[in-house]
Amino acid sequence: xxxxxxxxxxxxxxxxxxxxxxxxxxxxxxxxxxxxxxxxxxxxxxxxxxxxxxxxxxxxxxxxxxxxxxxxxxxxxxxxxxxxxxxxxxxxxxxxxxxxxxxxxxxxxxxxxxxxxxxxxxxxxxxxxxxxxxxxxxxxxxxxxxxxxxxxxxxxxxxxxxxxxxxxxxxxxxxxxxxxxxxxxxxxxxxxxxxxxxxxxxxxxxxxxxxxxxxxxxxxxxxxxxxxxxxxxxxxxxxxxxxxxxxxxxxxxxxxxxxxxxxxxxxxxxxxxxxxxx
Numbered sequence: 684x685x686x687x688x689x690x691x692x693x694x695x696x697x698x699x700x701x702x703x704x705x706x707x708x709x710x711x712x713x714x715x716x717x718x719x720x721x722x723x724x725x726x727x728x729x730x731x732x733x734x735x736x737x738x739x740x741x742x743x744x745x746x747x748x749x750x751x752x753x754x755x756x757x758x759x760x761x762x763x764x765x766x767x768x769x770x771x772x773x774x775x776x777x778x779x780x781x782x783x784x785x786x787x788x789x790x791x792x793x794x795x796x797x798x799x800x801x802x803x804x805x806x807x808x809x810x811x812x813x814x815x816x817x818x819x820x821x822x823x824x825x826x827x828x829x830x831x832x833x834x835x836x837x838x839x840x841x842x843x844x845x846x847x848x849x850x851x852x853x854x855x856x857x858x859x860x861x862x863x864x865x866x867x868x869x870x871x872x873x874x875x876x877x878x879x880x881x882x883x884x885x886x887x888x889x890x891x892x893x894x895x896x897x898x899x900x901x902x903x904x905x906x907x908x909x910x911x912x913x914x915x916x917x918x919x920x921x922x923x924x925x926x927x928x929x930x931x932x933x934x935x936x937x938x939x940x941x942x943x944x945x946x947x948x949x950x951x952x953x954x955x956x957x958x959x960x961x
Contacts, residue, residue: 691717692946704736711743726774733781748786751775756792757806786828833862833907865902871921
């Protein structure tokens with residue numbers, strides 16, 4: 684079967700003026716296929732609105748994912764912060780179940796001046812607690828998607844994300860290629876540079892569709908600094924063509940969520956380029 688790559692914005696389209704939960708029709712009419720609903724500062728969508736989002740996405744053929752709050756840190760030092768992180772993920776899982784989100788994206792946390800191995804150990808313990816509370820809440824339909832992070836002080840390099848997803852059920856990776864590029868101080872400069880990411884995933888995981896984020900990104904010695912538009916890729920990188928050619932050559936099914944400041948407009952540019960390559 685021919686591979687398929689889907690494209691959509693992280694958040695509502697730039698020129699869209701309606702409610703975020705009614706955006707799928709607009710996104711579909713633009714010619715896009717997916718939509719990552721954003722809850723960066725807390726899960727505020729209620730069951731009624733989330734149900735409408737699910738109905739609209741199914742009606743217009745839009746694949747829904749959800750970005751959980753930024754406040755999550757699975758390896759926080761304070762018990763109170765760990766409890767709050769679990770609470771945010773439970774709220775995301777509940778809302779995601781209502782809206783039919785196939786992925787619940789979140790940033791795993793930060794090392795906080797500890798060895799990465801110690802931070803990972805705490806994160807795993809926190810996830811075990813999370814699953815216990817989800818079971819108690821009766822929440823069953825969820826897939827968490829830890830995201831590769833853009834700063835070298837954060838938990839979430841490719842190996843760490845893949846390790847979490849290989850250990851826990853209901854976990855699939857979100858590969859943010861801009862974050863990988865920034866964390867590696869300009870790591871992705873040609874098509875072949877993506878091979879080590881894909882081989883790591885293939886060696887450890889069995890997934891049907893790879894959930895991805897992409898943007899052109901500015902970085903410094905510590906990693907991520909600022910997102911830029913697609914037209915600035917020659918100045919900042921990475922280049923979307925390299926990724927698309929690798930996905931095509933290796934037969935990957937993927938959903939690429941565009942995180943540039945022109946999220947839906949640049950997503951359309953990505954889709955048009957992809958269609959010119961296949």
